[in-house]
Amino acid sequence: MSKDPKKEKDIKKETLVGLKNKQVSENMKSEDLYLQRAFEDMEADLSLPSDEIFHRICTRIIHEEEENPVKENIKKAEGLGAGLLERIRGLFNCPSLAWGFCAAQFVVFVFAFFMLNSSKPRFETMSYGQNSNHKQVFNVIFKKNVKFEDVVSFLQKHHMIINGPLGKDLFVIEIKNKKDIEGLKKSGILEFMEKAY
Amino acid sequence: MAAELEALIHRIASNDKEAFAQLYNAINRRVYFYILGLVKDETVAQDILADTFVEIWKSASRFEGRSKALTWIIGIARNLALKFFKRRKRLENIDDHHELRNGNAEAFAERFADIEDLKAGLEKLSWKHREILHLAFFEGFSYEEISKMLSIPVNTVKTRVFHAKKALRQLLDNGKD
Numbered sequence: 001m002s003k004d005p006k007k008e009k010d011i012k013k014e015t016l017v018g019l020k021n022k023q024v025s026e027n028m029k030s031e032d033l034y035l036q037r038a039f040e041d042m043e044a045d046l047s048l049p050s051d052e053i054f055h056r057i058c059t060r061i062i063h064e065e066e067e068n069p070v071k072e073n074i075k076k077a078e079g080l081g082a083g084l085l086e087r088i089r090g091l092f093n094c095p096s097l098a099w100g101f102c103a104a105q106f107v108v109f110v111f112a113f114f115m116l117n118s119s120k121p122r123f124e125t126m127s128y129g130q131n132s133n134h135k136q137v138f139n140v141i142f143k144k145n146v147k148f149e150d151v152v153s154f155l156q157k158h159h160m161i162i163n164g165p166l167g168k169d170l171f172v173i174e175i176k177n178k179k180d181i182e183g184l185k186k187s188g189i190l191e192f193m194e195k196a197y
Numbered sequence: 198m199a200a201e202l203e204a205l206i207h208r209i210a211s212n213d214k215e216a217f218a219q220l221y222n223a224i225n226r227r228v229y230f231y232i233l234g235l236v237k238d239e240t241v242a243q244d245i246l247a248d249t250f251v252e253i254w255k256s257a258s259r260f261e262g263r264s265k266a267l268t269w270i271i272g273i274a275r276n277l278a279l280k281f282f283k284r285r286k287r288l289e290n291i292d293d294h295h296e297l298r299n300g301n302a303e304a305f306a307e308r309f310a311d312i313e314d315l316k317a318g319l320e321k322l323s324w325k326h327r328e329i330l331h332l333a334f335f336e337g338f339s340y341e342e343i344s345k346m347l348s349i350p351v352n353t354v355k356t357r358v359f360h361a362k363k364a365l366r367q368l369l370d371n372g373k374d
Binding site for chain 2: 031032034035036037038039040041042043046048049050053054056057060061064
């Protein structure tokens, strides 16, 4: 076994460094354990009125739930949609917001009322409304050989003469129902019939 | 333990009052101890403890299990304690306190025969230093967990632990002199 003094010195040095590191590491470990023990001791020494505090917590929770049931409903509501609905509902629980909403609705109603009943000048043609109410107006010419009584009795049933006789014995008549138009066509008393506009 | 706490929180989310009582009994001392370490005032710590549990009741449905249940709870307690600090405008900056001299790595055990000295030293630490040691050595959270909880990088956790230990050593040295 060769005894190289330099090598021997190096080995000694490495061993010492290793031992020192080991010592430091062990010190650190024991330091951490020591800290842990100190903390454990401190926790054990604590005096805490646990029951009294728990009672206080419960009272506060009950009080808050009573004061704000909406929050509780939000908590219970499952899903975002339900939560959102509860929040909207919650807005109406706030008196100032509820009154604000009523006032806004009132303004909308008043505005709509005035819009509908605004007295804007309206311009209408002379014939405006004549063709309204689904009544139809026709220009007709009766046959020459038709008796006057037949014409009168026919017209008295459902029709009304609006104008006439005009040139070429043209009458303007109003017919209320579609069926009567067909009846008039089939009656055989008309020479000519066309829709008037 | 973690799974049990998580199950309790899920039950609390559906308004289970029994589960709430169980959770309180299981962790109230630990949470209180943590808060007390921060605020160093028993009455305030008790108030914050109550606030923490009221908050747990209210926001249990928002617990998604992305972090450990205890991490989540301690996070709530921490936020409330920080709010207290803000209210009182007593936010401390650890860099402004406890000027440190370079201490060696001599173990606490070698320096102090009595653990009471160490406890006294811990009481005197700034809340940030006390908190980091509490979370790392008492609660046993990993550096990654602490990093998430405190919203700071892992390296900051490591340096804060280092500085906290150093500050503690210094406090203990001063006490000895």
